[in-house]
Amino acid sequence: MSESTFQIPGGQAGRQWLRELSTHHRLHEQPRRRAESVYFDTFDGRLAAHSRALWISEGILRLERLDRPDEPVRIALEGPPTSADSLPPGEVRNELAALTRNRALLKLFSLRSEVRSWSKWNDDRKTVVRVLSSNDEVREGERRARLNPIVVVRRVRGYGKDFREIRDWCAARAVPAEPGSRYRQALDALELDPARAASLGRLEISAAMTAAEGVRAMLAAQYQVVRGNEEGIRGDADTEFLHDFRVAVRRARSFLGQLRDAFAPKPAAALRKSLSWLGKSTNTLRDLDVYLEQQPAYRGMLTEPLAGDLAPLFEFAGRQRQAAFREFVAVMDSDAYRDALRRWRACAGDEDVLGVGGRGSEPILRLAGPRVARQCRAVLEQGYGLRGHAGPDDLHSLRIECKQLRYLTEAVAELVPETGGVVQRLKKLQDALGRIQDLTVHEARTQEFARAMSLAGDRQVMPAVEVLASRMRVERELACAKVPGLFEQFSRSLREAEPPYALLLPWLLRIQGGTDTGR
Template sequence: MHQQAKLFSLTDKHEQDAILQALSHFVSLRSLADENFECTWHDTFDWRLFAAKQQLTSRPHHQGYVATLIEKGKKVEQASVSGIFPSFANRLPAVSLAEKVQKHTKNRALLPMLTLEGTVRRWEIVDESGQPALELQVLQLTAESARTEQHTSLNTLLQLLPLKKRSNDFSQNFFTIVNGLQSTKSLPVDGLFATGAAATGLVPGDYQPWQPSGLDPQVPATKAIKDMIDHCLSVMQRNQQGIEEMLDVEFLHDYRIALRRIRALMKNFAPWFGSGGQKLEGELQWLGRRTGLVRDMDVFLEKLDILQATLPKELQEKLMPVKVHLWQRRDRGYAMLRRLFSSHRYRNLTAILTDCRLPEQREGDAEPVSIGQAATDTIDTAWQRLRKKGRRLSSRSADRDIHALRIAVKKYRYLVEHLRNLFPREFANLKRFKKIQNSLGRFNDASVQAQALEEMTRRLARSNDPSLLGTFQAIGYIQASLHQQQDEYRQQFFQQWKQLAQHMKRA
């Protein structure tokens, strides 16, 4: 079995010459040419590769980079990248590498999380037979993290790289010798990344869009509700820069989920927000509408690529005017959001959410209520409200009525997720709600997209351009597909809703 590289930190940078002198008593060291070192670790904003126990690195090479995927300290894929390092996994040049990375990153952008650069002094170590067995490296590096905006020098590092498989015993003995030196400290397999991250204050996995579990049922409801709002607001704020820079579509997605969670809390715990709650909800609704318009464009453009592939080959390119129109609308939408984030109205809204002080108790309560007590009533009320909306629907219900139920399902789901450790049975049932929400979400997307295409058809028709005939045909195909999908999702929803109602009744 091939030995992995070993990394050590020198507790005193002035000891490196003394250590090299000591090691020369045990082995023969042959000096090699010094090298420059530069390595960048890439991951998504929400650390999807880190969660999958993988690392994606890039090192400059000629006119591009060498991309390496590492899993548990071992290289599993490597490929050369020409020019600029790609921002998305599907643009990596090697199919195998791209597939392995995209399996976890999906449509999230690859961001440079940490860069180490500096110089490497190198020696070759030969074994008893006189053959090269190890390469000894002394690294003097600085670490920089764009995420934390920190730049710092690291302790001197010593790295041992095995050069051949048959030197295992020799290598292991040498590792033991180095590890026994007083001035060295052994580092883990991912030591380079871990050392650089610690030095720059980078915390892998620090982004958590969900409220941490473990809510104490005895905590006053006022404090628990405010803590949940604060967490959602922090998620919104952390995603704001990614939205402004249009890094990927998931920043706006996570932002909107956090916004909807705040609105769900306000809806379900309305008595704690008093008379000012209605005005605050109006402002949150305004923000939801503005961000929703842009999110619809993101979703439509992703869906359109799939729909385009189903068109007759001669019509696929005819869809380009539609895509150009949507790209332009999305760009204008993101420009609008950048203006919105710098507006007085938005700053005032976030300040109100940050500083809001909820009353110690609801009107009519003799004393403050715990979140456990408040949540029991709230969960029951939310479920009864949701069930009532569901009973009103039929297979002939209007799209707006189905959309209203979709919103109610979301609010119930978000409430249960906030309170999941207090209501484990309801949380266990959320898989069924997620299926319904997915069906309703796809139904709503198809409805919105069909309406957008109708509007676009009218706009294009006003140009009286005969070259757009193929575009109208392509739109017609897609509209037919969307209407068919609506019917399928509608039927799927009613079947899932019936099964859910029966399950909840038995439970």
């Protein structure tokens, strides 16, 4: 270990502690200085999830393990990091790329330090140990908090004995700091969750809620997600902001549709219409985001020199995407957008706005449970109906039913914890269906872009586009072939689940003609 960190008391007691340390070891104080460290993570806290903290201070970017006392890997960098790809080659870039999958790096909080430092000298006035004390304040937006001061004893290479003396003195009089404790203290002090975007919209529904209360809570949570992602969308640092925004809109719309008996029909229909408009406004931009994210994979489907010939196609798509981005920002600046969000907030927050429908006063589970069962049945009917002859439209319909089921199961997951296995299988099925849909849409997009480029006089891309479209069709066939197996796994997970899926069992056994006795 090249340094040891200790937590010391704040205020007068801390100053006294430092005086004793300095006097006892005959330390020489150096000029004081101030420093600022800025911490980063992805929108969904991928680094924190892998026990890593990433921060930049005085032009050095460090990636630290929070679960081990390893030296952070580091790299000199001018300006804040934006993504792993933007960093110079080296260990930091390689590790970050693997951990973040190149998602945007966003500021989490900053830490301002007042640093005092001391040196212990040998007889030749050469520094043999360094000691630092740091008084830190953490900031995030308007929020500020002070952390307890720390003392760092830093070894100077080749002078281990002097280091051990001071470290042992400190260890006998102060609490050693665990690896990553400063980072965790900062998060606690700011009440900050690195997975802030992912944690937005966390549903807090209790079984005691009525259906109307429960759905309003769901709507309120999704409203928070939408508002929480607006800034990120405008900043255009990461496409996941728009993705989360869209999912929140679709979830809200799905709840309103599936649990429609909880509300008065008219205001719910008006809100559904607003949500539909909001969702559609994002379609083009999201499609193009996904298209461009797939660029490396699509290039990889072709060999050189054809793969290289695709460059103008993706440049064209990039320009289309920028236009779609500007259009959506204009939507966000519009009165219609503000009205839609105002209506959403009012519906979520005020009982009188949405009213209470015929079954709105019943417990939430009494409505949601059977609804989950019915939606399971809808998915199974669609799925078993596809046997042998599934076209892209049929698979897309199955995908929509799966999404509806997923939103609902996730919403009631707190109340029905056994949904885990079902949701996991459902996700896998959805991933396969999503891949098929992407390939279908992207093939059409590719042809559309190539036609537009051709009309503009750029026909060179056509041969590469023909091959790419053909490869996309092959990939889609391969993906389609996986669906029956994944669907079977999903339907089996329903048989093995606890209620409310057990409600389906008699029907499930009948439709499969099976003899499974189940549970």
